[in-house]
Amino acid sequence: MFISINQLNKQFLDKNENAATVLKDIDLQINKGEFVSILGPSGCGKSTLLSIVAGLTEATSGKILVEDKEIKKPGKDRGMVFQQAALFPWINVLENVMFPLKKDMSKKDAEAQARKYLKMVQLTNYLDHYPHELSGGMQQRVAIARALAMDPEILLMDEPFGALDEQTRTRLHGQLEEIWMETKKTVMFVTHSISESIKLSDRIIVMGTRPGTVLTDIKVDLPRPRDAYKTEMVEIENHIMSYLKKEIDKVISEEQNHEANI
Amino acid sequence: MKPIYKRIIFFVAIIGLWELGARLGLWAEIILPAPSSVFTSLYNGFENMTLVYDLIGSFRRLFIGLAIALILGTSIGVLIAKSKTADDTIGSTLLAFQSVPSIVWLPLAMMWFGLNDKAVIFVVVLGGTFVMALNVRTGIKNVSPLYIKAAQTMGSRGLDLFIRVVFPASIPYFVTGSRLAWAFAWRALIAGELLTTGPGLGYTLRYASDFGNMSMVIGVMIIIGVIGAVVDQLIFQRIEKSVARRWGL
Numbered sequence: 001m002f003i004s005i006n007q008l009n010k011q012f013l014d015k016n017e018n019a020a021t022v023l024k025d026i027d028l029q030i031n032k033g034e035f036v037s038i039l040g041p042s043g044c045g046k047s048t049l050l051s052i053v054a055g056l057t058e059a060t061s062g063k064i065l066v067e068d069k070e071i072k073k074p075g076k077d078r079g080m081v082f083q084q085a086a087l088f089p090w091i092n093v094l095e096n097v098m099f100p101l102k103k104d105m106s107k108k109d110a111e112a113q114a115r116k117y118l119k120m121v122q123l124t125n126y127l128d129h130y131p132h133e134l135s136g137g138m139q140q141r142v143a144i145a146r147a148l149a150m151d152p153e154i155l156l157m158d159e160p161f162g163a164l165d166e167q168t169r170t171r172l173h174g175q176l177e178e179i180w181m182e183t184k185k186t187v188m189f190v191t192h193s194i195s196e197s198i199k200l201s202d203r204i205i206v207m208g209t210r211p212g213t214v215l216t217d218i219k220v221d222l223p224r225p226r227d228a229y230k231t232e233m234v235e236i237e238n239h240i241m242s243y244l245k246k247e248i249d250k251v252i253s254e255e256q257n258h259e260a261n262i
Numbered sequence: 263m264k265p266i267y268k269r270i271i272f273f274v275a276i277i278g279l280w281e282l283g284a285r286l287g288l289w290a291e292i293i294l295p296a297p298s299s300v301f302t303s304l305y306n307g308f309e310n311m312t313l314v315y316d317l318i319g320s321f322r323r324l325f326i327g328l329a330i331a332l333i334l335g336t337s338i339g340v341l342i343a344k345s346k347t348a349d350d351t352i353g354s355t356l357l358a359f360q361s362v363p364s365i366v367w368l369p370l371a372m373m374w375f376g377l378n379d380k381a382v383i384f385v386v387v388l389g390g391t392f393v394m395a396l397n398v399r400t401g402i403k404n405v406s407p408l409y410i411k412a413a414q415t416m417g418s419r420g421l422d423l424f425i426r427v428v429f430p431a432s433i434p435y436f437v438t439g440s441r442l443a444w445a446f447a448w449r450a451l452i453a454g455e456l457l458t459t460g461p462g463l464g465y466t467l468r469y470a471s472d473f474g475n476m477s478m479v480i481g482v483m484i485i486i487g488v489i490g491a492v493v494d495q496l497i498f499q500r501i502e503k504s505v506a507r508r509w510g511l
Contacts, residue, residue: 055415056415074414074417076416076417078415079415080412080415082411086408086412088430088431089508089509089510090509099418099426100417100418103417103422130508131510132508132509146416147415150416150417156415
């Protein structure tokens with residue numbers, strides 16, 4: 001197994017020093033080259049899970065192995081794209097993409113590598129622009145190029161298109177799918193959009209909330225691009241919805257109980 | 263009407279009324295000399311080079327003092343941003359120092375360095391250091407955690423992370439700190455020069471005052487005000503604005 005998440009637990013201390021369980025006994029195996037979505041309502045811990053895989057957050061217990069090596073710290077084998085592009089505003093697009101390459105290769109090689117990935121996201125005409133001069137969608141494409149430029153085995157994406165408008169998001173879905181097929185990266189894609197996950201993934205891990213657990217693991221076996229398979233996609237969507245509806249009801253009823261107790 | 267025209271009309275009116283009042287003898291020349299006498303004083307001052315030497319002298323002290331203040335302020339700022347212990351001890355003292363006008367250090371400075379340039383430069387340094395340190399500290403502490411996380415996933419940590427991400431990310435605060443340091447240093451400089459020896463704008467102002475040359479006093483006041491406003495608005499506020507725009511603030 002390429003990525004192996006075993007018995008992972010994560011607890012936070014809330015302000016009253018009570019332990020709140022965010023992730024409970026997560027077990028997940030991901031194959032090399034697979035596009036896996038982590039889908040769930042807000043608060044199910046899906047972003048925390050991704051953050052632990054990235055090495056930015058420590059797990060309370062359990063292990064994550066990538067090719068049998070345990071993950072403890074962030075590393076260049078795992079590129080990450082956040083919901084906000086997180087580009088550095090003081091350097092231009094090309095320099096942003098060169099950022100992770102500077103220590104490992106000569107300036108010339110780094111530039112060539114950065115140009116290659118900026119070409120892949122079709123931003124060759126914006127190399128000397130600064131982040132504030134780009135639209136949200138373009139910024140996110142630079143962020144994707146930046147993550148890819150260090151040629152990681154794994155691409156971690158935390159709701160990367162969540163802050164974009166519908167049309168931009170649809171265009172970027174297409175681009176991401178092409179890039180994925182071209183680069184054959186293993187992708188972990190966190191989202192709360194059911195249709196987004198169906199459109200993009202080989203597998204969808206549906207997560208429930210309070211505590212965050214894996215509800216089900218759904219294989220999406222449709223040819224790509226999937227725009228021609230609307231009926232099948234709606235079927236899967238309904239299937240996932242039946243799982244999530246219970247979760248959403250649970251959240252709502254908890255909130256109502258909470259209000260009643262005040 | 264454009265603001266610039268309003269401004270011009272306003273100044274012409276003020277100076278006109280002022281000149282008119284002085285010509286009509288509504289008040290004595292020693293109380294408030296006419297703008298034309300002020301202008302003559304300024305003209306003579308520049309022609310016989312005294313004001314030029316004053317400007318050179320003042321700016322020399324200012325640049326030395328401000329440079330030391332910026333370097334020292336940045337070092338202290340970085341230290342208290344990075345070390346909790348330093349922040350709890352030095353950091354809490356800084357605010358107290360900052361609220362003391364730096365000119366009150368002059369008597370001590372004169373004991374330490376004598377009645378000379380060094381004493382004035384010392385006061386200028388104190389004027390700029392604390393405000394720079396406080397801004398640098400705020401800047402470093404306010405670096406978006408997202409930038410840091412992003413850099414970490416790209417293999418940056420430790421000193422590399424500080425130099426390539428934390429430091430540039432807090433540049434807007436460095437600029438604001440420098441602007442405020444300049445403003446405090448400029449005031450401290452003039453105050454210090456009033457009480458020490460020349461050449462320098464403050465010294466010439468006091469010298470003119472001792473000889474009842476009020477038109478020169480006003481002339482020097484105008485020079486001080488114009489330089490202060492020009493440096494602040496034309497240099498620092500422009501840099502501040504363009505930095506804020508690019509940094510997305």
